[in-house]
Amino acid sequence: MQPINIVVLVDSIAALSKGTLSDNVHLTDDHSLSQGKGTAMLRTVCCPGQWLRWKVLAVDVQSPAVIAGIDFLPWDDVPEASGVDPDIDRYVMPRWRAWTGLVPCDTPPGRYRYRLALQMGSGGQSVIFINSPSIDVLG
Amino acid sequence: MARAARSAETAAKPAPKPMPAPKPGSVRQATNVMALVDVVGALGSGTLARSLFLFDNNRGAGSTGHGTGSLSTVAQQDDVVVWTTMALECEAFARLQLVEIDSAYAEYVALDAGAFSETPEVYWLATILKPLPVDGVPYRLSYRLGSADVPYRAVVESRLVPPPVAVAPPIPAQPDEPALDPSQEDAK
Amino acid sequence: MGQQLGIVVLIDIPAAVESNSLAGNIWLVDNGGWDGSTGEGSPDLVCAIDVTDAQLDPGNAVLNWIPIGIGTIPINIPQTFFLxxxxxxxxxxxxxxxxxxxxxxxxxxxxxxxxxxxxxxxxxxxxxxxxxxxxxxxAQGFVDPGTARFKRTGESRVAQPGDQDLVYYPDPAILRIHGEALDAGVIYPAQYGSPEMFSRGLYWSASVNPNLLGLYRYTIEIALYYSRRDADGRVVDDWVILSHDAWIKISTGAPRNGFPAVTLDLVSNDAGAQGA
Structure with a gap:
C-alpha cells in the first residue's frame, strides 16, 4: 500500500492574529477518495496497515509553521473547535518531530477525528489547534 | 552593482555655474525613527516586548537605545522627527497606528500623520516647537499587526530628548589653591 | 522547505559615511529569534539554523539579506514614487x-x-x-539635496536660512558576501533579481549546507551611496564600501517520530519499508 501524504497549508500570520485556525488552514492529501480537500474538514480515506505522513507548509515564506501535535480524539462527539492551545509545555521540541503514523491493522472502519496543533513562532500564544480534520478508515 | 564614478550629475540645471560662497548656518534636520516589528513574534507572544526594534539616524548627535524597544532620539527646535515602520517578515503587515504623547507636552511638539502619496505607507511626523525639556518628551507607539483586531502597544516608552550637554562646567578655584590655568580644566 | 530566514541589515548611513566605518552604525535583526538566533538588534547577530528537518524534509534552509538605510524611503514604496x-x-x-x-x-x-x-x-x-x-x-522626483552632513557641528556648507537639510541617501546595496562560511562550503550566496520594486530589484540570498555543523563567520561588503554638492555647487553622487562580520550557527537535534508507538528509521525517507 502506498503511504498517504497529508499537507497542511497554513496562513501563519492570519492564524496568529485571530487566534484560530478556522479559515486559516487548508488540508489536502493525495488519496483520490478523500473528502473535504482544501478545507479544515479533510477526511483522509485510508486502510488499516497504511502509512500516513503529515507535512506543514506556511503560505508566507518567512513565517514559521511546525506541527506541534497530532492527537486522535477518544470519542467523536467533541465539538469542533479551534483556538490557542493553553498547555504548550507538553509539546517538547516540535521542531524535531516527524509525523508519520501507521493505521493499526486491527482498526475498525469508521471516521476518527484528530486534534492538529501547529506552532508558529514562540511565545504563549504561538500554538494553535483545530480538531475538525479526520481520517476515514475503510473496512 | 557598483555605480559609475563622479560623472553622475543630478542637478536640475543643465549648465553648472559656481554658487556664491555659502554662509554657514545652523541646519534644521529631519530625523527618521524607524521601527522594525517582528510581527510573528509579537502575535505569538501577545506583546511587543522583544519584538520591537527602534532605530534612528541621529546617533551622531547623541541618540541612544538603537536596537531596543526604547529609543532616545535627540531633536532640537525646528527639527522634524518622522516615524516609519517596517515588518521583519517580508509578507507581514504592520502599520503605525498611534504615537502617544501626553498632552502635558503639547507645547513642545506638533504631531501630524499621513501616508506617502499614492501608497498605503503611513508615517507620523513631529515638529519640535521649542527646546525640549531635560527629561525629554516620552512617547509610546502602537501598531496594527497582521489581521489582529486590537492594536499592539509598546511596553516601554521612548523619548525625544534635547542634545546632551557637551562641555563640563569649569571647576572654581578653592580658597587655598592657586587659580587653575584654563588649559588644565577638563574640556570635552 | 521550511521557513526562509530574512536578515535585515540596518545602517545609519550619514554616521557611517562620516566615520568611514560601520562600527556602531549597523544593526542586524533576523526572524529566527524563535529558533535560537541571538544578538537581535545588535551588530553581532548569530543566525541559528536548526537543520534537523533537513533529514526528514528535503530542501535546504534559505537566508535572505535585506539592507536598509535608516532615513531612506520605506522599502514598500514602489520605485515609481521617485519619478x-x-x-x-x-x-x-x-x-x-x-x-x-x-x-x-x-x-x-x-x-x-x-x-x-x-x-x-x-x-x-x-x-x-x-x-x-x-x-x-x-520626495516627488529627486529633491535637490543639500550638503551631506560631514561635520559634527551640524553646519551645512550650503544652507538657506529656514531650509531643512535635504540630504538624500538611497538604500545601501550589498556588493559581496565572503568569508569563512563560504570557504567552508556552509553557505552558497548569490545575488538575485526580483520583480520587487526596491533595491533596484537585486537582493542576496544563500542556501545553507545542512551537513556542516558549527559556528561560522561571514563578511558582508556594503556600498553606501550619498549625494553631495561639490565646490561648484553641482550635486554629485558618491559611494563608500564598508564591511561587517556576522555569524551563522548550524545545529541539529534528535529527530523523533511524533507518534510515540512508532519507531522510524529516519535516515531513509521511505516510510513504507519500515515496521512499528
Missing amino acids: YDDDRRALAQRPLPALHQGIFPVRIRNLVGDEVNIKHPGHLLKEAPRADPQMLLS
Missing part, C-alpha cells in the same frame, strides 16, 4: 504620439485597439501632485 512629474505623466500616457504632422490623424489607436487622442490624452493627471516641503521623505 519626476513629467516622467510620471509619460508613464500614465498610452503610446507615444506620432511625430508626423498632418499625415496621421490626431486620433490614433494604440496596440490594443483603443482610440487615443494625442492632443488631449485622457490619462494625464488632472493636477500635478504637490510636494510637501516639510515632508522630505516624500
Whole structure:
C-alpha cells in the first residue's frame, strides 16, 4: 500500500492574529477518495496497515509553521473547535518531530477525528489547534 | 552593482555655474525613527516586548537605545522627527497606528500623520516647537499587526530628548589653591 | 522547505559615511529569534539554523539579506514614487504620439485597439501632485539635496536660512558576501533579481549546507551611496564600501517520530519499508 501524504497549508500570520485556525488552514492529501480537500474538514480515506505522513507548509515564506501535535480524539462527539492551545509545555521540541503514523491493522472502519496543533513562532500564544480534520478508515 | 564614478550629475540645471560662497548656518534636520516589528513574534507572544526594534539616524548627535524597544532620539527646535515602520517578515503587515504623547507636552511638539502619496505607507511626523525639556518628551507607539483586531502597544516608552550637554562646567578655584590655568580644566 | 530566514541589515548611513566605518552604525535583526538566533538588534547577530528537518524534509534552509538605510524611503514604496512629474505623466500616457504632422490623424489607436487622442490624452493627471516641503521623505522626483552632513557641528556648507537639510541617501546595496562560511562550503550566496520594486530589484540570498555543523563567520561588503554638492555647487553622487562580520550557527537535534508507538528509521525517507 502506498503511504498517504497529508499537507497542511497554513496562513501563519492570519492564524496568529485571530487566534484560530478556522479559515486559516487548508488540508489536502493525495488519496483520490478523500473528502473535504482544501478545507479544515479533510477526511483522509485510508486502510488499516497504511502509512500516513503529515507535512506543514506556511503560505508566507518567512513565517514559521511546525506541527506541534497530532492527537486522535477518544470519542467523536467533541465539538469542533479551534483556538490557542493553553498547555504548550507538553509539546517538547516540535521542531524535531516527524509525523508519520501507521493505521493499526486491527482498526475498525469508521471516521476518527484528530486534534492538529501547529506552532508558529514562540511565545504563549504561538500554538494553535483545530480538531475538525479526520481520517476515514475503510473496512 | 557598483555605480559609475563622479560623472553622475543630478542637478536640475543643465549648465553648472559656481554658487556664491555659502554662509554657514545652523541646519534644521529631519530625523527618521524607524521601527522594525517582528510581527510573528509579537502575535505569538501577545506583546511587543522583544519584538520591537527602534532605530534612528541621529546617533551622531547623541541618540541612544538603537536596537531596543526604547529609543532616545535627540531633536532640537525646528527639527522634524518622522516615524516609519517596517515588518521583519517580508509578507507581514504592520502599520503605525498611534504615537502617544501626553498632552502635558503639547507645547513642545506638533504631531501630524499621513501616508506617502499614492501608497498605503503611513508615517507620523513631529515638529519640535521649542527646546525640549531635560527629561525629554516620552512617547509610546502602537501598531496594527497582521489581521489582529486590537492594536499592539509598546511596553516601554521612548523619548525625544534635547542634545546632551557637551562641555563640563569649569571647576572654581578653592580658597587655598592657586587659580587653575584654563588649559588644565577638563574640556570635552 | 521550511521557513526562509530574512536578515535585515540596518545602517545609519550619514554616521557611517562620516566615520568611514560601520562600527556602531549597523544593526542586524533576523526572524529566527524563535529558533535560537541571538544578538537581535545588535551588530553581532548569530543566525541559528536548526537543520534537523533537513533529514526528514528535503530542501535546504534559505537566508535572505535585506539592507536598509535608516532615513531612506520605506522599502514598500514602489520605485515609481521617485519619478519626476513629467516622467510620471509619460508613464500614465498610452503610446507615444506620432511625430508626423498632418499625415496621421490626431486620433490614433494604440496596440490594443483603443482610440487615443494625442492632443488631449485622457490619462494625464488632472493636477500635478504637490510636494510637501516639510515632508522630505516624500520626495516627488529627486529633491535637490543639500550638503551631506560631514561635520559634527551640524553646519551645512550650503544652507538657506529656514531650509531643512535635504540630504538624500538611497538604500545601501550589498556588493559581496565572503568569508569563512563560504570557504567552508556552509553557505552558497548569490545575488538575485526580483520583480520587487526596491533595491533596484537585486537582493542576496544563500542556501545553507545542512551537513556542516558549527559556528561560522561571514563578511558582508556594503556600498553606501550619498549625494553631495561639490565646490561648484553641482550635486554629485558618491559611494563608500564598508564591511561587517556576522555569524551563522548550524545545529541539529534528535529527530523523533511524533507518534510515540512508532519507531522510524529516519535516515531513509521511505516510510513504507519500515515496521512499528
